[in-house]
Amino acid sequence: MDSEQLAELAAEACDDRKGVDIQLIRVEEVSSLADWLVIAGGQSDVQVKAMARSVEDRLEEEAQRLPLRKEGLNEGRWALLDYGELIVHILQSQERSYYDLEAFWSHGERRPHLASETSTGL
Numbered sequence: 001m002d003s004e005q006l007a008e009l010a011a012e013a014c015d016d017r018k019g020v021d022i023q024l025i026r027v028e029e030v031s032s033l034a035d036w037l038v039i040a041g042g043q044s045d046v047q048v049k050a051m052a053r054s055v056e057d058r059l060e061e062e063a064q065r066l067p068l069r070k071e072g073l074n075e076g077r078w079a080l081l082d083y084g085e086l087i088v089h090i091l092q093s094q095e096r097s098y099y100d101l102e103a104f105w106s107h108g109e110r111r112p113h114l115a116s117e118t119s120t121g122l
Helices: 003-016 045-063 093-099
Strands: 020-026 036-042 069-071 078-082 086-092 109-112
Touching: 003 020, 003 036, 003 045, 003 086, 036 045, 036 093, 045 078, 045 086, 086 093
Parallel strands: 036 086
Antiparallel strands: 020 036, 020 109, 069 078, 078 086
């Protein structure tokens, strides 16, 4: 599984837990930090934690991957899951506005995650 497929899988896992404004940003050509970032919004502490757990479970189950590092999960205002070539950021709206990661990584190739039919109930 390549890094783009891993990013899509993480975005789907966020979507499964009703994450909002899920963005994928390809940064491999502008940074050595990672190939892809997934940035997603959660509406509560519980939702942020559930989304992070969903990403962890899905990537472990379908890609046999565990995060190298995890941050921010205790409070649930934001979470970071670092998989090396993929970094997943899950933030509540206040934190997302404050850190404005989309603007920081604006030189990367950005695209929204489009919800699948199964996650929208169609």
